[in-house]
Amino acid sequence: MTRASLVFAALLALLFPLSLLAGRVWIAPADFGPGNTLLILGELRLPRAVLAVVIGGGLGAAGAAMQGYLRNPLADPGLFGIAPMAALGAVASFWLTPLLPPAWAAWSLPVLALAGAGLGMAALALIAGRTASDAAGGAGDGIALFTLAGLMLASLAGALTALAITLAPNPFALSEIVMWLNGALTDRSWREVWIAAPLTLAGVGVLALAARSLDALTLGEEAARSLGVEPRRLLVLLVAGVGLTVGAGVAVAGIIGFVGLVVPHLVRPLTDRLPSSLILPSALAGASLVLAADSIVRVLPLVTELRLGIALSLIGAPFFGWLLLRMRKGAL
């Protein structure tokens, strides 16, 4: 385990028990025992903390991989079509759920969000895959076209989501959609953990398979191909890995932005800066960040709980501005 992984694993190990204690009702370790405390811990806080770790870990790993693939420290995995398509699928569920039998209705949101993510992955792989030729003339444009295809998908999904909001069947549905899009872990249970955890683990595993190819991209596309990297294989691994991690996160928690952007920057100074050495520590750091942010939103003295997605955007947007300033000074 590298130094960066050890640092963020230790941080996560410290934050996890603290997050179980934090909330509107603080639980002291001395209060542990049968009754309500155990119920709160086992059925509310533990699944919520595990889900924060799962989603944050997935977003952190996806961010590290996406920045490595695009060779750009300002890349966020949420920007390239998959997260907006997953959100579109989830929003569609608010329309379709009333039409479904009650037994299916409970599953419609995560299933449709995952279907949206899958559709986004397929579209991105199809469009960008045509350009990620292994040796055809014009090779070298693959990453630029991946970016454009991702932005096109994100724009289309955003427009359709806005349309769905505009045509919301009733004010309650409108409120539900808007609240859900802001991202949160409130009231999540073990069911959401069982949906997101296997997909996220699979996604991080797929990204780990792409890690050394991402290292080769440090030298540019041509040099990477000369080192044996197969652009189509790398694209498929990246789209699958990011799709599984980001799609799973959106399916159970809504849109949680900026984690994939911010986390690799926190990790990079502790590593040799190659993408392969970022993926695992970024997963641990992403888990720590989301866990810490979710614990903080729970204890803030507000009338209603601040949505996690909003809190992370409030942290992430100024951080993004700071990155831009550093980039202008040539420090990135």
Added chain:
Amino acid sequence: MTLVADNLTLGRGGRSVVNGLSATLAPGQITAIVGPNGAGKSSLLLGLAGLLEPACGSVTLDGESLAQLHPRTRAQTIGYLPQSPDIAWDVAVEPLVALGRLPWRDKGTAAIEAAMAALDLQDLRKRPVSRLSGGERARVLLARVLAGCPRWILADEPLAALDLAHQLALVAHLKDCAAAGQGVVVVLHDLAVAMNHADHVLVLKDGHLAAEGPPRHALQPEIIAQVWGVTAQWMGAPGRQGLVFGT
């Protein structure tokens, strides 16, 4: 392990950039590819590296088509050095050189150390690339290729942006590689370097092979006039010749 281009035609961006070129390149030699801007030199190098699919014809390595080789096998055999690659992350010298071992999927510590020793980089191993001079950076990038222990080294204008001393040092390293039996193919703009240091020269014009052979034949003043449209004469003793322009 001979590298052969047979009736090779390469296209980029929908237009043909190398047309029906045939050449046989031998290991243990430095082969220079020269020609005016837009002659197809870099495209030919990409084609010889198996990184640009032929529109027509083939490139073979010991009789086996490069297109049929697994990308990893090809990468283990042919090391390609692009012209001044943009390095995405501020990596230190040692992990950057170690990228040369990617096709082998091993740590290759001995090969990495040997490559860094050959290019005198041991003292710079921890230094980030952003803090290297142009000459140091060129050495690091060549060391990255050497760390892969390829049978062939294909380098696109490796001397560009280097001062005279660093050019000579880098040429000396490439000659050492050729002397050790590796095939070396370099795209060059400096005809004097090709004349004095190459064993074999390919002269390209408009994607066609205008001349080929030992430098004293391929770079005769008549050919320079025909290809570059410049009147020039070679002056000096063999191995130390310079080009003097005008009659």
